Amino acid sequence: MFVDSHCHLDLQEFDKGIDLIMTQMSNAKVxxxxxxxxxxxxxxxxxxxxSNxxxxxxxxxxxxxCLDKEEFSIEELCLLAKHNKKIVAIGETGLDYHSHDHQDLDWQRNRFRQHIRAAKISTLPLIIHTRSAIIDTLNILKEEGARDVGGVMHCFTENWDAAKLAMDLNFYISISGIVTFKNAKIVHEVASKVPLDRILIETDSPYLSPEPYxxxxxxxxxxxxxxNKIAELRKTxxxxxANASRKNFFSLFSKIGL
Ligand SMILES: [Zn+2]
Structure with a gap:
């Protein structure tokens, strides 16, 4: 019934318990x-x-x-995506100025552009992370023609105007557990207004546990x-x-059906 459009099950938090996590998922109909x-x-x-x-x-x-100096080249991204049928998107990529002085972040912007180019060559959608950098993020998506492949703005926390601009660029809006937080008024507004055919849901596990966790x-x-929280906000x-976000998941990550 449900799909989680963004998580990090490979991180060490799950090293021991991955089978248990898979059981919990299936019990919850995810x-x-x-x-x-x-x-x-x-x-x-x-x-x-x-593969497991x-x-x-x-x-x-x-x-x-990610501060590692060794980057994926465009060719490497394309090859990995081409030769593994379970790799269905390019990312996560984008910009994060939160704890940096953005003057010195050419490396982030270059990396972001490389990913968009790889997505276009691979004809795969992009998974975008943006934090304290929405204007540059949208500008680079536009300049690089990311609209051709589209993608998802993951863990969206920007305002409704930014959501509209992202949707104009052929991006879905993904809502995370932040929507369950009482003070997340901006996310509440976006989650109530995003058209159902543009919405995705995610956990971003192991981060951002929703209330009550x-x-x-x-x-x-x-x-x-x-x-549940999105349904409550939308009075549906x-x-x-679940059905709308599931349908969107399969139409965006269309390689899954192949
Ligand atoms: Zn993430």
Whole structure:
């Protein structure tokens, strides 16, 4: 019934308990999860994970905050995506100025552009991380013609105007557990207004546990709490939110059906 469009099941928080997590997912009727790539060094862990579990898929990319010097080249990204049918997107990529002086972040912007180019060559959607950098993020997406492949703005925390601009660029809006936090008024507004055919849901596990588990290690089974809260905000049923976000998941990550 549910899908988690963004998690990090390869991280060490899950080293011991991955089978248990998979059981919890299936008990909660969370049928699929996408494991987002964040670095090059440990990408093999993700490859292993997706080959062990039929309902896990992945994206390949380097997180904007990953400080490793060795980058994926455009060719490497394209090759990995081409030769593994369970790699269904490029990312997560984007910009994160939160704890940096953005003057010195040409390396982040260059990395971001490389990922967009790889996505266009591979004809795969992009998974975008943006934090304290929405203007530059949207500008670079526009300049590089990311609209051709589209993608998802993961863990969206920007305002409704930014959501509209992202949707104009052919991007889906993904809502995380932040929507369950009482003070997240901007996310509440976006989650109520995004058209159902543009919405995705995610956990970003192990981070960002929704209420009532805030502060604990998150896992994909908790995407149900995200869907419930969105349904409450929109005055609709959780089935509605589950079905719409599931349908969007398969149309965006269309390689999954092939
Ligand atoms: Zn992530």
């Amino acid at each position: 049928d699929y999860a996408l494991v987002a790539g964040i670095d090059k060094k440990k990408f093999n862990n993700i490859l292993k994970l997706i 579990y039929s309902n896990l898929y992945a994206s390949v990319g380097m997180h904007p905050e 805030r502060g604990k290690v998150n896992n994909p089974a908790n995407v149900v709490y995200v869907a 049923t959780v089935e509605d939110v």
